[in-house]
Every structure is written in structure tokens, then in C-alpha cells.
Amino acid sequence: MSECASSFQMMSFARGDLGRSATQAIDAHIETCQTCAAAIAESDVHERLVEALRESEASRCDNENAVAMFEAARAAILAALLDRS
Numbered sequence: 001m002s003e004c005a006s007s008f009q010m011m012s013f014a015r016g017d018l019g020r021s022a023t024q025a026i027d028a029h030i031e032t033c034q035t036c037a038a039a040i041a042e043s044d045v046h047e048r049l050v051e052a053l054r055e056s057e058a059s060r061c062d063n064e065n066a067v068a069m070f071e072a073a074r075a076a077i078l079a080a081l082l083d084r085s
């Protein structure tokens, strides 16, 4: 991959949702592109990712238990991010 990945691709990459070949392509690109490497490394990316996940989850699911579980997962992710920094 010679071009930068889209933000959607980056989010999918960060989530681990991309297929193996696409993940490898972005991996290879990140090694040669400081811009994308910095974007992935920034915790801000993770925060926006979590927000996007939360929105998609909330709009897709009316089940309150599922939403509550997602909130708990989100809190755990944020706690882990804060621990690291």
C-alpha cells in the first residue's frame, strides 16, 4: 500500500476488523509513513474509535443490557489507556 489509509480503514485496523492481507498492507504502510504511524499511536485515535463504536452500538441495538455492557467495556478501555500514559 503506497497511499495513506482512510480513517475508516484506520479504525477497522485498530479494532482488528480488517482481513489479514489488509492488516498486513497497513502494517507495511505504517512502517514507511510517519503520519499514519503517529495517527495510530495517538491515544486520541483510540478515544474517537471508542466513541464511534459506542454510537454504532447504541444506534444498532435497543437492548439496554447490551448498551450497559458496552459502556462497561468502554470504561475498561479508557482506564487501560489512562494507565498506560
Ligand SMILES: [Zn+2]
Residues within 6 Å of the ligand: 003, 004, 005, 029, 033, 034, 035, 036, 037
Ligand atoms: Zn500514510
